[in-house]
């Protein structure tokens with residue numbers, strides 16, 4: 001069974017205002033050990049180059065690197081695994097390509113999709129959006145904590161909650177049955193803080209915000 005940290009950190013180049021590799025560097029510096037390389041606008045070439053560099057960094061830190069969407073990039077860059085959406089290759093197809101050792105995660109947005117994921121060889125199953133999110137184009141309807149509570153009894157495999165989770169909400173999400181929270185915007189929280197802030201070097205802020213998130217998860221009962 002996959003051992004999964006409580007925080008699953010996801011890259012966002014638009015929010016971070018720096019390169020994917022710089023983001024990974026900061027996520028690791030903040031203590032994240034499970035990182036998803038997600039960039040919907042990168043070419044395969046760009047994603048591959050970033051994945052190769054990010055893999056060196058994650059390995060050195062004892063972390064794991066998961067590639068969003070692209071099984072080909074995950075395979076070629078020798079990442080630790082891939083995260084699949086409902087529109088990507090199926091878990092079975094990805095498993096055939098990646099083999100038994102790689103981590104395969106899959107997003108689900110309702111009970112039916114969750115049950116299909118349970119029947120697959122997915123190593124973890126993501127559920128969301130738990131809350132409203134602005135980090136995904138055309139997100140599925142919000143599933144709330146109810147779906148998490150409902151599906152918890154269907155599997156022993158790790159459940160990852162995603163969508164609108166900040167550090168204050170994370171404990172209730174874990175209490176509802178999630179093993180881990182996948183987070184984008186709460187790790188890059190400054191656009192609301194001050195206009196023009198993108199002129200500053202915000203990279204250390206990413207690490208600080210990851211650190212705060214992890215510390216909060218340690219102190220809160222879940």
Ligand code: TZP
Nearest residue numbers: 129133135163164183184185
């Ligand atoms: N899938 C469901 S919600 C979501 C994805 C990729 C975005 C999560 O981002 P945020 O900013 O933590 O809501």
Ligand code: MG
Nearest residue numbers: 069084085088
């Ligand atoms: Mg996808």
